[in-house]
Amino acid sequence: GENVEQHPSTLSVQEGDSAVIKCTYSDSASNYFPWYKQELGKRPQLIIDIRSNVGEKKDQRIAVTLNKTAKHFSLHITETQPEDSAVYFCAAYNFNKFYFGSGTKLNVKP
Amino acid sequence: SQTIHQWPATLVQPVGSPLSLECTVEGTSNPNLYWYRQAAGRGLQLLFYSVGIGQISSEVPQNLSASRPQDRQFILSSKKLLLSDSGFYLCAWSNAEAGANVLTFGAGSRLTVL
Numbered sequence: 001g002e003n004v005e006q007h008p009s010t011l012s013v014q015e016g017d018s019a020v021i022k023c024t025y026s027d028s029a030s031n032y033f034p035w036y037k038q039e040l041g042k043r044p045q046l047i048i049d050i051r052s053n054v055g056e057k058k059d060q061r062i063a064v065t066l067n068k069t070a071k072h073f074s075l076h077i078t079e080t081q082p083e084d085s086a087v088y089f090c091a092a093y094n095f096n097k098f099y100f101g102s103g104t105k106l107n108v109k110p
Numbered sequence: 111s112q113t114i115h116q117w118p119a120t121l122v123q124p125v126g127s128p129l130s131l132e133c134t135v136e137g138t139s140n141p142n143l144y145w146y147r148q149a150a151g152r153g154l155q156l157l158f159y160s161v162g163i164g165q166i167s168s169e170v171p172q173n174l175s176a177s178r179p180q181d182r183q184f185i186l187s188s189k190k191l192l193l194s195d196s197g198f199y200l201c202a203w204s205n206a207e208a209g210a211n212v213l214t215f216g217a218g219s220r221l222t223v224l
Contacts, residue, residue: 001169006153032211034212034213042217042218043200043215043216043217043218044154044200044215045215046212046213046214049212089153089154091213093213096142096159096161096206097156097159097169098144098156098202098204098213099156100146100153100154100155100156101153102152102153103152103153103154
């Protein structure tokens with residue numbers, strides 16, 4: 001099956017700085033890569049996604065890049081704000097299944 | 111629009127007791143359905159997924175089972191709970207007909223086994 005690894009496990013940044021979270025996957029058949037934000041005690045919510053035929057996607061302060069050859073994808077958050085503090089999960093999809101990374105706890109210090 | 115309902119929201123059960131968590135989806139047909147478990151401070155572990163009525167795939171051997179008695183209903187069960195079954199259980203759905211598509215989670219069920 002697919003194996004998704006995510007780094008770092010915790011990330012602390014100053015408000016206004018950028019944050020980068022990286023994931024790798026093992027199965028070249030994976031073709032869809034969503035990112036989720038989970039606030040304490042809540043359900044994960046989709047924040048951005050990218051499909052395997054696209055190298056980069058941006059939505060305001062959030063961007064995702066995908067390198068299919070290297071099997072890695074990254075989440076970039078610019079101009080971080082305290083409300084960005086949460087746990088972020090990457091995922092890889094293939095054959096009807098979504099496999100998640102272990103999560104990154106982002107702390108944005110005001 | 112589509113909505114997903116999951117209940118109960120919280121429950122405290124003794125070791126050895128049975129479990130039943132229920133999930134229903136509205137506003138779509140023939141969804142792919144999923145059960146995930148999240149241990150405290152940990153990631154999302156895929157437990158079961160279903161691509162149709164009566165079709166259940168298990169990802170990891172465990173003390174749990176799943177059933178899909180109706181198109182938009184997914185149930186997670188256990189006959190005898192273990193302490194290690196404690197966690198946050200999340201039901202989710204995606205649009206099977208659209209191929210790789212958005213996975214939407216229910217609000218979750220927090221299970222504590224004592």
